[in-house]
Amino acid sequence: MAGFLWMRLAILVFVATAALHPQRSLASDEDPLQDFCVKDTTQKLHVNGFPCKDPAQVQASDFATDSLKKPGNTFNALGVAVTPANVLTFGGLNTQGVSATRIGFAPHGLNPPHVHPRAPEILFLAKGMLLVGFVTSTPNNKLFAQTIKAGELFIFPRGLVHFQLNVGYGAALAFSAVNSQNPGTSQVAKALFASTPPIDDAVLEKAFQLNVADVQRLRSLISKT
Numbered sequence: 001m002a003g004f005l006w007m008r009l010a011i012l013v014f015v016a017t018a019a020l021h022p023q024r025s026l027a028s029d030e031d032p033l034q035d036f037c038v039k040d041t042t043q044k045l046h047v048n049g050f051p052c053k054d055p056a057q058v059q060a061s062d063f064a065t066d067s068l069k070k071p072g073n074t075f076n077a078l079g080v081a082v083t084p085a086n087v088l089t090f091g092g093l094n095t096q097g098v099s100a101t102r103i104g105f106a107p108h109g110l111n112p113p114h115v116h117p118r119a120p121e122i123l124f125l126a127k128g129m130l131l132v133g134f135v136t137s138t139p140n141n142k143l144f145a146q147t148i149k150a151g152e153l154f155i156f157p158r159g160l161v162h163f164q165l166n167v168g169y170g171a172a173l174a175f176s177a178v179n180s181q182n183p184g185t186s187q188v189a190k191a192l193f194a195s196t197p198p199i200d201d202a203v204l205e206k207a208f209q210l211n212v213a214d215v216q217r218l219r220s221l222i223s224k225t
Contacts, residue, residue: 079109128172
């Protein structure tokens with residue numbers, strides 16, 4: 001069963017890199033200028049991406065990771081565990097324009113509304129049943145939502161707010177892939193109500209037609225998720 005899931009994940013990664021942009025290069029990131037550029041964690045340079053490790057020091061283990069092997073802890077307020085395998089945790093992905101994520105859901109667990117500013121996301125449901133959806137940009141703000149079952153795929157376009165909710169009878173497990181080594185993630189609620197430093201109360205009161213007490217209550221609740 002485990003081998004079957006990993007085969008599906010491999011296919012998912014291929015789809016993310018090849019099918020999402022068939023008319024251009026295989027990644028939304030900049031094309032690499034060499035065979036590989038394993039992230040060098042010893043460098044302090046600030047560049048768009050990461051400096052390369054000396055090729056003479058690169059080993060086969062730099063291109064492998066077990067970060068998606070183990071289930072994450074879903075015992076939290078949202079009932080979800082998001083485990084990324086991107087360039088921040090897997091140095092071999094540097095300049096390769098691809099990354100993957102394991103998403104575990106407790107019963108009724110939610111991966112809350114969020115965006116990936118630098119890549120679309122394709123999700124494969126390995127176990128359970130999820131309500132998934134995204135909302136288009138202004139002025140339409142149209143919701144596209146659907147319930148998917150194990151073995152099915154759903155795509156979230158780049159930069160649009162999207163979510164996944166476990167609507168099955170038990171735990172759920174999904175894997176996703178994106179065509180970026182570091183797609184970025186911004187949770188909508190946390191960005192607005194738990195930023196550092198905080199957004200001025202007057203902005204949130206006016207934007208959401210709330211009073212001061214409501215804003216403070218939301219700040220307190222969302223900071224704990």
